[in-house]
Each structure stands twice: as C-alpha cells, then as structure tokens.
Amino acid sequence: MAAIIETQDLTKTFGDTTAVDHVTLSIAAGELFGLLGPNGSGKTTMNKLLTGQIRPDAGTVRVMGLDVPADPVRVRAGIGIIPEQETPPSFLTAEEYLHFVGRVRGITAIDEQAEKWFDILEFRDKRQVLCKDLSRGTRQKLMVAQAFLHEPPLAFIDEPLINLDPIMQRTVKDFLSEYVAGGGTVFFSTHILGIAEEICTSFAILHNGVVLHHGTIDELVTGDRHLEGFFLERVRGHAHA
Amino acid sequence: MRDLFVAMVKEEWRIHATMAGNLGFGLFPVMIAAFSFMGAWILPLFLEIVPASLLAFIVHAMFALMGVMVGSFGIMGREFMNRRFGQASLIAYSSRSLPLSERTIFATFVAKDVLFYLFLWVIPAVAGIAAAAPFIGMEPAFPLLLLVTFSLSFLEGLAVVFFLSTLYARSPRIAGAILAAGAVAVALASLAGIGPAMLLPPYAFLLAPGILPLAASLALIGIPAAVSIAWATIEYPDAARRYPNSFDGLSDRLSLFSRPWLTAKDALDLRRSEGGIAKIIFSFLMPLGLVWVFLSVLFRFIPGLSPLIVFAVLLGVISSTTYNWLTEFDTFSAYAFLPVDVRTVITGKLQSYGVINLVSLAVLILAAAAAGDAGAVVPAVLAFLSVSAYSLAVTVRLTGLYPSVMLYQVRVFLLYLAAISPALLVLIFVSILDPWYAAGSVVLLPAAWFLLDRAMLRWTAFDMPSY
Structure with missing residues (x-):
C-alpha cells in the first residue's frame, strides 16, 4: 500500500529540548498505527507536526500526498483529529458544537451525522448541555464525534480512550477496528500498551523524540513476545544508553 | 488561611509572569508610577484651567471606575481562567479537593485580588505622585492621604460591581431593580443639589478628612463585599445549563458575513458567559456614561473643544477594548485541529467586533442627541469609526488573539500607547480649530487596513503558545 503519512528527518525543538529528533516514518494507508511512548516522549508534538498545528524546524512531512507545513488547512480539511486535551467551546451545547464543526467543515448532512454519533456514543441526553458543564467523559465523546463527523480517510487520535468508561472504550475500539477494515487509516498516540496491542496493526516506539523501533504487532506475536515487555526493554535500554 | 492567601498570591504572580515574563510583569507597576509621575509633573498646568476640586473628583472617579473594571473581570475571570489554564489548575476552584469551604476560598480569593491590584495599580500611581510632589509644591504628607482615598475609591468600585454581579447571578430581576433604584437615587440627589462628594465618600474624605466620610466609605465597601461573599454562588457540574440549538x-441570520459560524459562536459566548448582557452594562455602558458626564463638566472650563468630538474619539478607543471580550473565551488551540487558520479566526473576531460596535454607535448617537450639537455629528461619527478601527488594528497587530494577557507586557503596552496617543492628540487638537477637521480621521482607515494585514501575516506565522 502507498504511504499515507511520510516524514523524513522531522525535527522540532522547544528551547533546549528536542521534542522530535530526526524522525523518519512511513505509514501505509489502511493501518491502525500506534505511536507509543512514555510521558514526555514527543508523541503529542509528533501529532501536532503531522497535522500542521505547529511547524517543524527541519525535515519534511507529507500527509495524503500534501506538504503539511505548506498547506496545513487543506491537510486538516481532509483528516480528523482528536487532540490530547478535550477543548470544545465552553458556551456551545454539545449539539451546537457538532453543528459548528459541521459548518466549519462544510458538511451538508450535519443533522444526520450528529444524530448518528449521539447514538453510537450514547450521549443524546446531553446534547443540550453546555460543553463546560459536561463531564470529562462526555466531552471526550464529543471530541471523538467531531473527529469522524465528516467521515475522513485518515484520523489522528491522541489518547482517545483516557476518560471513557470500559463500555464506551469497547465501543470506540470496535468503531476504530471497523473504520480501518472499511479502508480508513488511524494514527493513534498512546502510552496504554494493552490497548495498542489489542487494536493496532503496526506501531513505533518513541522515546526522547527518537524512534527506537518501527514494526508490526504480528512480528511480536509470532516471536512469542508481548508489547509491554518489548516496550520496556527498548525504552529502558535507550534511557541507559 | 494565611498559607492559602500566600499560595494564591504566588499563583497570581506566576499566571502573569508566565505570560509576560517575570521582568515584563514586574515592570508594569514601575510604568504606572512613571506615567503618574509625568501626570503629576504637569498638574500645575491643568490647575490653571480646571478647578482642583473637579480634577480631584475626576481622578477619584477614575480609580472607582478601575475598581468596576477589575470587578467586571472578576465576573468573567473564572471562565477566562478555565479556557486559558484548565479547570483544576487554580486554587480558587479546588474546594472539592481541599478541606476548605467554598466561602473561605472565595473570601481569600477576593482579599488576594484586592491586594494584588492595589499593588499593581493604586500604590504605583501614588508613588509617582509622591515622587513629583517636591517639584510641584505638594505637601509631603498629601500623597499619604491620596493613598487612602484612591484605595477607598478603587475598593468602592470593586465592591459595588461584585455586589451587583452576585445579585445578578442570584436574580437578574433583583439586580436590575437595585441598579435602577440606584440610578433614581443619584438623579434625585442631583436634583436636590447634593454634590458628587455624597456619591464618592473617599473624595469627600479628601476634601474634609473626618470620621463621617471615612465611615461612609468603609460602609460602601464593607457591606456590598460582605453580601457578595455571603451570597457567592459556585457552579457545579450538576447545575448543568441546557439550551436548545440556537x-x-x-x-x-448572520449569513451576510463570510464566517457567520464564528460570529454566531461569539454571540453565544457573550450571551451565556457569566454576567451575560450585564457585562455590557457594568464594564462598558456605565464607564461610558461616566466619561460623558466628566467631559460635559470638564468642557465648561475648556472653551473651544467639542465634547461630542472628544467623546467620539475616546469612545473609539474604549470600544476597541471590547475585542478583549471576544477573545477572552477562545484560544487558538480550540480551532487548531479544525481546517481553519489564525487569519480566519481573527477575521471572525473582526466581524463580531463590527456587530458590537453598533452598540457604541448607538451610544454616540444618544450622546449627540444629548449634546444638541448637530454640526458636530458627522465628524464625530467619522472620528469614532476611524479611531475604533485604528485602535482595534493596533491591538490585533500587537496582541493577536491574546490582548487580555499581552497588554500586560510593558513593551507591548508602551507600543500600544505610542501608536494610539499621537493620533488621538492630533485629532483632538485639530478639532479645536474646526470640529469638521475631525473628519480627517479617515486617514486612519488605510493605516488600520495595513496594520490588520500585517497582523494576519504575523500571527499566522506564529506558533501559538499553549496558554
């Protein structure tokens, strides 16, 4: 499959800290790719670089064939994003927010799409509540819904399950698997290894901005290894190197 | 309690220092003192044309107004902080995790705010006057009296607006009734020939220091503040507000704009945020009313100036501060994952500003009707529109989507003053020659256009900070 995400020597620094350090990655369309790393490893910065929310200091990044720094708005028009922190506007209701996103994205069938997501994520009863008064879990549901409202071919999701209860986590995991089976691609940042092992098809381990490993979950399984042990071995080895 | 207070002061300092830098924020009171020193230095010139008692009243009213504006920010402050820093990051919102009552936390928060802004604004202003005192023949002890009366004026404005906003949160009807009763009382007092000293007891204390004006001042501060703290409401998630999709x-209805969804969102933000429409009354219309009254009085002593033109110019500058309201509840991070860029968001804010400016225009038309100066209406409207556009453009160029935090940076604030003040002074000066010359202010429009264009380029190329 052709690469839908490609980076070459991608680098981003903040002051003295190199958050992303010469990262070269190629992710094929149709993958459920997991970017794994401990806290502060550079996952969120990678996400922001790939989606044009910040500019790289060096290197190149292309998403769906587009040069991300050159045309970030066009890239974001074609993809869905769930950011690390849920940030729906305080004074719109959940329903109004989905309609707001619908207008920003030019979705014509916004009513149908919003209704569909109220049902999938089971928050119809909260549709008229101001976003600032929603629980963290419901806000997270809203952010999941806004990311997939326009049925994008590629989604960048940063810890999307963190505030959801186990039942809703199952719902979202099932949705993501179906989405990928239907031709979608997911770039999934997380430090919850169990979830990554359960649903991802390929993964990379990021530590201190450096990619330590890029491979498939199947390779681990056939080698009779578990992701957690492999991850700890690589990260600790890099930390002590 | 003491530990809580100290922690809150540290927290407040760090919030500002995070945005403006330790040095940048630390220099802010120094700058206020420097401006105050310069103002005091030229005081003798003012006293040649304006009676000292009137000047003193104006300055005291300005400090009361400052209290009103700081208090108005207090009404919205919680939401502002939530958007900027997140729900759990301020001690004031941690009554659920600390073994302290909401009332204790709120009372400490108010005390911290009072002291913080006294040190930020009032004390530096008095320090500037004290430094100038030897050069202008002012008695050395007089600044100490000013420190008391300025502080009391500031606190009076702060306490009254806290009181009204607390009432409004409980019952907009009661708040409206009390506000209306207050306005009627002021009107009756005016008709009865009772002077402004009755409205501003700290000013009365300055004119004739004594127990009665001091007690009146303290009562006007203490009673509203106590009621505010006793009746303070703290919203919890179980008090979730619901609205049908509007x-x-x-x-x-806003489809004539290029981004109606942004303007619609701004309108809902303003309507539904704490204080709601009352914000416009407390922090915009009330100060404007006071400015109009001051100008009307002041110009009895300065012939040649048209109060309407000067009011229009000041209205243009004051109106541009409403841009803060529009950006207060938004950070670009709320849009960064959508297919919009900074230019689009700023353009949306400019459209919303255009709508809010209709209120200012209505105020100007009312003022023109009150002034009965038909000849000055057209140049006044042109001056208002031009100054408003220019001041807004300067604000956007210097602060992007972050005016309420970036204007506290001394460098930015000085640049703002340097860009605005000369234009205003020239405009007011030429209007003395002929009010119609104020129409020449339209030359500010291309400057505003240029600045906005540069602002778009600057802020689009800027990686937004995380605050």
Missing part, C-alpha cells in the same frame, strides 16, 4: 438559526 447556533444554526443565528448563523443563518
């Missing part, structure tokens, strides 16, 4: 209808 976003779509509003967007459709």
Whole structure:
C-alpha cells in the first residue's frame, strides 16, 4: 500500500529540548498505527507536526500526498483529529458544537451525522448541555464525534480512550477496528500498551523524540513476545544508553 | 488561611509572569508610577484651567471606575481562567479537593485580588505622585492621604460591581431593580443639589478628612463585599445549563458575513458567559456614561473643544477594548485541529467586533442627541469609526488573539500607547480649530487596513503558545 503519512528527518525543538529528533516514518494507508511512548516522549508534538498545528524546524512531512507545513488547512480539511486535551467551546451545547464543526467543515448532512454519533456514543441526553458543564467523559465523546463527523480517510487520535468508561472504550475500539477494515487509516498516540496491542496493526516506539523501533504487532506475536515487555526493554535500554 | 492567601498570591504572580515574563510583569507597576509621575509633573498646568476640586473628583472617579473594571473581570475571570489554564489548575476552584469551604476560598480569593491590584495599580500611581510632589509644591504628607482615598475609591468600585454581579447571578430581576433604584437615587440627589462628594465618600474624605466620610466609605465597601461573599454562588457540574440549538438559526441570520459560524459562536459566548448582557452594562455602558458626564463638566472650563468630538474619539478607543471580550473565551488551540487558520479566526473576531460596535454607535448617537450639537455629528461619527478601527488594528497587530494577557507586557503596552496617543492628540487638537477637521480621521482607515494585514501575516506565522 502507498504511504499515507511520510516524514523524513522531522525535527522540532522547544528551547533546549528536542521534542522530535530526526524522525523518519512511513505509514501505509489502511493501518491502525500506534505511536507509543512514555510521558514526555514527543508523541503529542509528533501529532501536532503531522497535522500542521505547529511547524517543524527541519525535515519534511507529507500527509495524503500534501506538504503539511505548506498547506496545513487543506491537510486538516481532509483528516480528523482528536487532540490530547478535550477543548470544545465552553458556551456551545454539545449539539451546537457538532453543528459548528459541521459548518466549519462544510458538511451538508450535519443533522444526520450528529444524530448518528449521539447514538453510537450514547450521549443524546446531553446534547443540550453546555460543553463546560459536561463531564470529562462526555466531552471526550464529543471530541471523538467531531473527529469522524465528516467521515475522513485518515484520523489522528491522541489518547482517545483516557476518560471513557470500559463500555464506551469497547465501543470506540470496535468503531476504530471497523473504520480501518472499511479502508480508513488511524494514527493513534498512546502510552496504554494493552490497548495498542489489542487494536493496532503496526506501531513505533518513541522515546526522547527518537524512534527506537518501527514494526508490526504480528512480528511480536509470532516471536512469542508481548508489547509491554518489548516496550520496556527498548525504552529502558535507550534511557541507559 | 494565611498559607492559602500566600499560595494564591504566588499563583497570581506566576499566571502573569508566565505570560509576560517575570521582568515584563514586574515592570508594569514601575510604568504606572512613571506615567503618574509625568501626570503629576504637569498638574500645575491643568490647575490653571480646571478647578482642583473637579480634577480631584475626576481622578477619584477614575480609580472607582478601575475598581468596576477589575470587578467586571472578576465576573468573567473564572471562565477566562478555565479556557486559558484548565479547570483544576487554580486554587480558587479546588474546594472539592481541599478541606476548605467554598466561602473561605472565595473570601481569600477576593482579599488576594484586592491586594494584588492595589499593588499593581493604586500604590504605583501614588508613588509617582509622591515622587513629583517636591517639584510641584505638594505637601509631603498629601500623597499619604491620596493613598487612602484612591484605595477607598478603587475598593468602592470593586465592591459595588461584585455586589451587583452576585445579585445578578442570584436574580437578574433583583439586580436590575437595585441598579435602577440606584440610578433614581443619584438623579434625585442631583436634583436636590447634593454634590458628587455624597456619591464618592473617599473624595469627600479628601476634601474634609473626618470620621463621617471615612465611615461612609468603609460602609460602601464593607457591606456590598460582605453580601457578595455571603451570597457567592459556585457552579457545579450538576447545575448543568441546557439550551436548545440556537447556533444554526443565528448563523443563518448572520449569513451576510463570510464566517457567520464564528460570529454566531461569539454571540453565544457573550450571551451565556457569566454576567451575560450585564457585562455590557457594568464594564462598558456605565464607564461610558461616566466619561460623558466628566467631559460635559470638564468642557465648561475648556472653551473651544467639542465634547461630542472628544467623546467620539475616546469612545473609539474604549470600544476597541471590547475585542478583549471576544477573545477572552477562545484560544487558538480550540480551532487548531479544525481546517481553519489564525487569519480566519481573527477575521471572525473582526466581524463580531463590527456587530458590537453598533452598540457604541448607538451610544454616540444618544450622546449627540444629548449634546444638541448637530454640526458636530458627522465628524464625530467619522472620528469614532476611524479611531475604533485604528485602535482595534493596533491591538490585533500587537496582541493577536491574546490582548487580555499581552497588554500586560510593558513593551507591548508602551507600543500600544505610542501608536494610539499621537493620533488621538492630533485629532483632538485639530478639532479645536474646526470640529469638521475631525473628519480627517479617515486617514486612519488605510493605516488600520495595513496594520490588520500585517497582523494576519504575523500571527499566522506564529506558533501559538499553549496558554
């Protein structure tokens, strides 16, 4: 499959800290790719670089064939994003927010799409509540819904399950698997290894901005290894190197 | 309690220092003192044309107004902080995790705010006057009296607006009734020939220091503040507010704009945020009313100036501060994952500003009707529109989507003053020659256009900070 995400020597620094350090990655369309790393490893910065929310200091990044720094708005028009922190506007209701996103994205069938997501994520009863008064879990549901409202071919999701209860986590995991089976691609940042092992098809381990490993979950399984042990071995080895 | 207070002061300092830098924020009171020193230095010139008692009243009223504005920020402050820093990051919102009552936390928060802004604004202003005192023949002890009366004026404004906003949160009807009763009382007092000293007891204390004006001042501060703390409401998630979808209808009605969805969102933000429409009354219309009254009085002593033109110019500058309201509840991070860029968001804010400016225009028309100066109406409207556009453009160029935090940076604030003040002074000066010369202010429009264009380029190329 052709690469839908490609980076070459991608680098981003903040002051003295190199958050992303010469990262070269190629992710094929149709993958459920997991970017794994401990806290502060550079996952969120990678996400922001790939989606044009910040500019790289060096290197190149292309998403769906587009040069991300050159045309970030066009890239974001074609993809869905769930950011690390849920940030729906305080004074719109959940329903109004989905309609707001619908207008920003030019979705014509916004009513149908919003209704569909109220049902999938089971928050119809909260549709008229101001976003600032929603629980963290419901806000997270809203952010999941806004990311997939326009049925994008590629989604960048940063810890999307963190505030959801186990039942809703199952719902979202099932949705993501179906989405990928239907031709979608997911770039999934997380430090919850169990979830990554359960649903991802390929993964990379990021530590201190450096990619330590890029491979498939199947390779681990056939080698009779578990992701957690492999991850700890690589990260600790890099930390002590 | 003491530990809580100290922690809150540290927290407040760090919030500002995070945005403006330790040095940048630390220099802010120094700058206020420097401006105050310069103002005091030229005081003798003012006293040649304006009676000292009137000047003293104006300055005291300004400090009361400052209290009103700081208090108005207090009404919205919680939401502002939530958007900027997140719900759990301030001690004031941690009554659920600390073994302290909401009232204790709120009372400490108010005390911290009072002291913080006294040190930020009032004390530096008095320090500047004290430094100038030897050069202008002012008695050395007089600044100490000013420190007391300025502080009391500031606290009076702060306490009154806290009181009204607390009432409004409980019952908009009661708040409206009390506000109306207050306005009637002031009007009756005016008709009865009772002077402004009755409205501003700290000013009366300055004129004739004594127990009665001091007690009146303290009562006007203490009673409203006590009621505010006793009746303070703290919203919890179980008090979730619900609304039917009015976003779509509003967007459709605003379809003449290029981004109606942004203007519709701004309108809902303003309407539903704490204080609601009362914000416009407390922090915009009330100060404007006071400015109009001051100008009307002041110009009895300065012949040649048209109060309407000067009011229009000041209105233009004051109106541009409403841009803060529009950006207060938004950070670009709320849009960064959508297919919009900074230019689009700023353009949306400019459209919303255009709508809010209709209120200012209505105020100007009312002022023109009150002034009965038909000859000055057209140049006044042109001056207002031009100054408003220019001041807004300067604000956007210097602060992007972050005016309420970036204007506290000394460098930015000085640049703002340097860009605005000369234009205003020239405009007011030429209007003395002929009010119609104020129409020449339209030359500010291309400057505003240029600045906005540069602002778009600057802030689009800027990686937004995380605050």
